[in-house]
Amino acid sequence: MSNPAGMPVLEPALGAKDQHMVINMGPQHPATHGVLRLVLEVDGEIIVRIYPEIGYLHTGIEKTCEAKFYHQVVPLTDRINYLDPLANNLCYALAVEKLLGLEIPPKAQWMRVLLAELSRLNSHLIWLGTHAMDIGALTVFLYTFREREDILRLFEALAGQRMMLSYIRIGGLSMEPPLDFLDRVQAFIRIFPEKIDEYANLLTGNPIFRNRLQGVGHLSAEDAIALGVTGPPLRASGVDFDLRRDMPYSGYEKFQFKVPVSNDCDCWARYEVRLVEMRESIKIIQQALDGMPEGAVKADAPKIVLPDREKMKTQMEALIHHFKIVTEGFAVPAGEVFQGIECGHGQMGYYIVSDGTAKPYRVHMRYPSFPTLQALETMCKGRMLADVVAVIGSIDIVLGEIDR
Amino acid sequence: MSDTKTLMGKTEVLEGLADHPAIKAVLAWNANALADAKFDFNELTLTIVPEEIRAACAALKAAGYNFFEDLTAVDWFPASPRFQLSYHLVSMVMKERIRLRVLLEDATPAVESITQVWAGANYYEREVFDLFGIRFEEHPNLRRIMMPDEWVGHPLRKDYPVEGYR
Numbered sequence: 001m002s003n004p005a006g007m008p009v010l011e012p013a014l015g016a017k018d019q020h021m022v023i024n025m026g027p028q029h030p031a032t033h034g035v036l037r038l039v040l041e042v043d044g045e046i047i048v049r050i051y052p053e054i055g056y057l058h059t060g061i062e063k064t065c066e067a068k069f070y071h072q073v074v075p076l077t078d079r080i081n082y083l084d085p086l087a088n089n090l091c092y093a094l095a096v097e098k099l100l101g102l103e104i105p106p107k108a109q110w111m112r113v114l115l116a117e118l119s120r121l122n123s124h125l126i127w128l129g130t131h132a133m134d135i136g137a138l139t140v141f142l143y144t145f146r147e148r149e150d151i152l153r154l155f156e157a158l159a160g161q162r163m164m165l166s167y168i169r170i171g172g173l174s175m176e177p178p179l180d181f182l183d184r185v186q187a188f189i190r191i192f193p194e195k196i197d198e199y200a201n202l203l204t205g206n207p208i209f210r211n212r213l214q215g216v217g218h219l220s221a222e223d224a225i226a227l228g229v230t231g232p233p234l235r236a237s238g239v240d241f242d243l244r245r246d247m248p249y250s251g252y253e254k255f256q257f258k259v260p261v262s263n264d265c266d267c268w269a270r271y272e273v274r275l276v277e278m279r280e281s282i283k284i285i286q287q288a289l290d291g292m293p294e295g296a297v298k299a300d301a302p303k304i305v306l307p308d309r310e311k312m313k314t315q316m317e318a319l320i321h322h323f324k325i326v327t328e329g330f331a332v333p334a335g336e337v338f339q340g341i342e343c344g345h346g347q348m349g350y351y352i353v354s355d356g357t358a359k360p361y362r363v364h365m366r367y368p369s370f371p372t373l374q375a376l377e378t379m380c381k382g383r384m385l386a387d388v389v390a391v392i393g394s395i396d397i398v399l400g401e402i403d404r
Numbered sequence: 405m406s407d408t409k410t411l412m413g414k415t416e417v418l419e420g421l422a423d424h425p426a427i428k429a430v431l432a433w434n435a436n437a438l439a440d441a442k443f444d445f446n447e448l449t450l451t452i453v454p455e456e457i458r459a460a461c462a463a464l465k466a467a468g469y470n471f472f473e474d475l476t477a478v479d480w481f482p483a484s485p486r487f488q489l490s491y492h493l494v495s496m497v498m499k500e501r502i503r504l505r506v507l508l509e510d511a512t513p514a515v516e517s518i519t520q521v522w523a524g525a526n527y528y529e530r531e532v533f534d535l536f537g538i539r540f541e542e543h544p545n546l547r548r549i550m551m552p553d554e555w556v557g558h559p560l561r562k563d564y565p566v567e568g569y570r
Contacts, residue, residue, distance in 0.1 A: 055550040062535075063559055067566045098445050225471055225496075228524030239496070246499045337445045338492055338503065340473070351490065353478050364476040366492070371524050403550060 020048060025388070027056050033130060033392065034399030036373075045385045050377040057403035065363035069329030070096055071170055071306075073363065078164040080365060081401040083126050086112075086119040087343035089168035094249055095339035095350040096170045099332050102301055106293040108172040109251040114185065114288040115158075115168065116250070116341075117281040121192075122151045123344030123396075124278050131271070131393035132203060135212045140202050147195050150188055157181060171305035172298035186289055189282050196278055203271070213267040217379040217391035220265060227378065228371030231346025232277065233395050236262045236269035243342040250341075254291075255284050267394035274396075304330050329358030345369055345396055367401035410444045417441035417448075424448065425495075426502045429467030430460065440505075451505040458516040460504060461491070465521055469493040469502060472522035475529065477536045481562040486510040487538060491518075508538065517543040535560040 026037040035056035041049040061080060065073045077088035090112055097104065104112075129144035152162040157178050159167040167174050203209050219229065224237040234241060242259040244252045260276035262269035298305045306325055307318035324330075334356035340349040346368025353362040372395050379391045411420045421427055421443060430438050430450060437460055440451035452460045461472075474492040491504040506515060517540035518525045529540040530549040537558035540546055548555060557564055 055548075055552075058550040060559055063564075063566060226523045228472055228522070241496045246496075247501070335444055336449070336478075336490070336503075337447060338474070338501065340494075340501065347473065349474055349492070351474065351476060351492070362476075362478045364474070364490075366474040366476075370527060374524060374527055 019043060027053075030134075033397060036392075036397070036399055036402075038376075038388070040385070040388070042385060047380045047383055047385060047388065050380055050388070052373055052376060054373070054399070054402050057399050059404070061404050062363055062365065065360055067359065069358050070332060070360060071325065071329065073360065074169055075164065075166045077365075078166055079400065080404055081123075081343065081345070081348075081367065081369075081398050082163055083398055084119050084123040084344040085163060085165050086115045086168055087123075087341060087348060089166060090116055090250065091339055091341045091343070091348050091350045093168050093170050094341065095337055095352045096332065097299075098337045098339055099335055099352060099354055100170075100301075100304065101333075102171055102299050102304065104172055104250075104299055105296045106251070107295045108297045108299075110288050110292050111173055111177065111297060112168055112250050113252060113255065114285055114292075116343075117284045117288070118151055118154065118185070120281050120344045121278060122148055124274050124281075125151070127274065127344075127393075127396040128199060131396070132209065134389050134393040135209055137203060137206065137209055140199055143195070143199060143202070147192065154181070154184055154188065157184065169298075169305070171301055172296070175308075176297055182289055182292060185285065189285050189289075192282055193279065196275060200275060210268065212390050213271060213394065215266050215268075216383065216387050217267045217270075217394055218265050219375055219379050223375065223378050227375040229346070229375050229395075230368045230372070231342065231344070232273045233270055233372060233375075234346065235260060236273045237265045238263040243340055243347055247340065249339070255287050257281075257284050267390050270394045270396075331356060331358050332360075340366075343368065345398065345401070346372065365401075365404060367404070369395075369397040369399075369402045373397055373402060410442075412442050412444070414438065414441045417443055421448070425467060425498060426450065426464060426469065429463055433463035434459070439507075447501070447503060449503045449505055451507065454506050454508055454515050457489075457491075457504065457506050458518050458521060461493070461518045461521045464493055464502070464504075468497050469495045471496055472518070472524050473501070475518075475525060475532060477532045477538060477560070479536060479560065479562045484510065487513050487536065489515065489532070489538070512539070513537065514539040514541055516541050517546075519543055534558070537561065 021042050023040050025040060027035040037053040039051040040047060061076055064076060074089055077092045078085045081088055125144040125148045129141035132140035155165055156162050158181060159165040219237050221237045221239050224234050240261045245259055257280045260273045262273050302321045307322055311318040312322050332354045334354050336353045338349055338351045340347055348368060349366035351364040352360055355361040380388050411417045437453050437456035438450060439453050442449045471494040473494045476490055478488040480486055485507040487508040489506040492501060494501045517529055529543055532538050533546050534548040534550050535558055
């Protein structure tokens with residue numbers, strides 16, 4: 001393997017003991033949640049070093065963004081973290097709106113909060129199902145995917161798409177939600193707390209699941225902060241930090257919710273934190289439903305936001321604006337902004353540099369799984385090989401957002 | 405966002421935001437390392453001279469900006485200086501984010517690694533090295549991370565085509 005710039009990957013470290021062995025895990029391995037390749041140096045069954053090899057899903061999305069109009073970037077963002085699609089849209093839209101100085105109508109803001117939380121539930125359900133499956137509790141997967149299907153049906157009713165929604169746009173939402181949408185969300189969150197009890201009933205008291213997670217994958221608060229870990233793994237290490245509460249965006253400051261924190265620092269703590277987070281998300285969705293304001297879902301900015309279809313058929317102005325936006329885009333004032341949000345896996349951030357034209361000069365995405373993967377070695381060192389699978393499941397990585 | 409004020413240039417920011425903890429920390433540490441500053445879109449950007457970036461990060465870490473959030477680069481080709489590095493730091497106590505900016509010339513862009521301050525900068529510096537070709541001195545393992553090891557060129561540079569063959 002040609003490797004001029006760094007250390008040899010596939011040989012034991014210099015001075016290592018003779019019995020050290022290097023084994024390969026992935027990129028096609030069911031427990032790596034995507035195409036992650038790990039090169040493991042082991043002493044018997046004890047992990048000595050872990051070297052993650054990433055980049056198998058690298059598609060150069062950041063480069064592609066530079067060749068698109070601002071509104072054409074929205075569908076690209078969906079495909080980065082495909083398990084939490086609306087968080088991607090939201091973060092990008094917020095960043096561009098910051099550059100434009102756009103005011104978003106209250107209904108759009110509340111809908112965004114509601115959808116971001118539904119999207120978080122979707123992400124956490126996939127995490128719970130696959131994590132439990134990695135540990136050997138196959139049943140839970142079927143139950144969590146049952147509820148995930150309910151969420152996907154809601155998404156389908158909303159945007160006509162199940163996964164790649166692109167529903168949150170620059171300046172608001174792409175269209176009004178269907179008339180019965182809020183009732184359907186209400187029906188879903190009425191039954192959902194029982195379903196969480198059902199998962200907890202299957203897992204929390206299960207001695208195999210408990211023994212596989214408790215005391216495994218220890219990550220201290222200092223290490224978590226030093227390595228850039230965010231989201232549930234950070235809060236499971238005892239750091240009380242959540243962007244939704246601490247640096248609120250999109251009107252989160254108007255919602256009451258708790259941020260679960262655990263001081264156990266292990267995989268079990270991450271499991272517990274995420275379960276409580278799901279319950280808190282339901283509270284946020286309920287508040288959003290109860291207080292949903294009336295009004296428009298798009299900002300009043302005809303040169304930026306696409307007009308409604310009906311208006312295009314009756315008003316010449318709307319038709320011209322539509323034509324201009326689609327063919328020429330819209331210019332965004334020069335400057336640079338960074339917008340961070342809390343998605344299902346942790347802190348997401350979009351850094352956008354504009355040179356005053358209709359295409360972004362540079363779009364950079366900060367996704368939580370990328371730095372979290374660095375902490376894998378710290379969490380697994382000195383532990384058994386089988387614990388690597390439990391730890392990967394507990395940090396909940398998505399390779400699409402690592403490689404971008 | 406109508407109440408956002410915009411301050412451009414070092415003197416204007418130093419006057420307008422004299423009480424800002426990040427500015428106080430940088431001035432107390434080494435006022436000469438601060439090349440430029442701006443405050444727009446409610447975000448503070450401090451431009452640091454390239455030789456001092458690691459020390460600046462250490463000084464700001466001590467001042468409460470404990471979390472390294474992001475590092476990336478911007479290629480201003482064909483302008484000079486060509487490369488801009490943008491570091492984003494967050495203070496979990498003050499609940500605030502700042503941006504450090506470093507400008508690098510074209511010829512052999514290189515800067516000190518900050519992995520000694522935050523180990524988490526490791527992957528980010530590898531990514532910038534891979535996609536922009538900026539070297540980070542004293543980085544523990546400066547290899548390509550996204551592209552294959554034998555790849556030629558740095559895809560996020562502006563003189564690298566979006567379509568077609570290299």
